[in-house]
Amino acid sequence: MKLLNLFSIILCSILFTSVGTSLPVHAIDGDNSNHVNVSELPGIKLQPPLIIYPEEISEFRGINKIEFKWHKVKDADRYHVMLARDRAFKIIIHENNKINDTSYTIENLDYGTHFLKIRSVASDGTEGPFSHTLSFIIVPPPPLITPIIKNK
Numbered sequence: 001m002k003l004l005n006l007f008s009i010i011l012c013s014i015l016f017t018s019v020g021t022s023l024p025v026h027a028i029d030g031d032n033s034n035h036v037n038v039s040e041l042p043g044i045k046l047q048p049p050l051i052i053y054p055e056e057i058s059e060f061r062g063i064n065k066i067e068f069k070w071h072k073v074k075d076a077d078r079y080h081v082m083l084a085r086d087r088a089f090k091i092i093i094h095e096n097n098k099i100n101d102t103s104y105t106i107e108n109l110d111y112g113t114h115f116l117k118i119r120s121v122a123s124d125g126t127e128g129p130f131s132h133t134l135s136f137i138i139v140p141p142p143p144l145i146t147p148i149i150k151n152k
Contacts, residue, residue: 046120046128049073049102054136062141065107068116072102073128076120079104080127084115087133097121113137 049070060066068081080097081104082089093114094106115135120128 045126046076046122047073048129048131049076049079049118049120051116051118051131051134054134056134056136058136060136060138063138064109065105066109066136066138067103067105068118069103070118070131073120075122076128077123078121080119080121081106082117082130085112087115087135089115089117109138111138111140 051068051070053069054060054066070079073079077100078097079099079102081095081099082092083094083106085091085093096104113135114137115133117130117133119130122128
């Protein structure tokens with residue numbers, strides 16, 4: 001249990017540091033006082049991208065075109081973006097695994113809630129884990145109010 005909690009703290013700390021930040025970690029196993037240096041998470045070559053725009057649960061009124069932005073991932077050659085209408089990603093409405101930049105625009109989005117996740121892809125085709133799932137909503141613009149003119 002202690003190891004699981006420590007791993008969760010380390011993972012959260014790594015995900016919320018800025019790109020290029022070096023994060024020294026010393027861990028104690030709980031049974032003795034020997035420190036262990038951790039330089040990367042075992043078994044994970046590519047880290048998941050950190051989405052910087054839009055923010056979680058953003059609301060867009062009357063807009064059907066959104067530019068998504070994320071931090072560059074070390075050793076990533078390209079990125080894989082998935083957009084769905086459901087959190088389980090069973091209804092995928094847009095997917096692109098050949099994005100070479102850290103931003104990507106999707107147009108012609110319908111009103112409603114959308115779910116986005118992104119992962120890094122190495123030059124050899126190895127895919128890293130997906131980012132956290134980000135949700136946002138697109139709502140219709142407010143109705144136009146027109147004055148009622150009565151004929152006399």
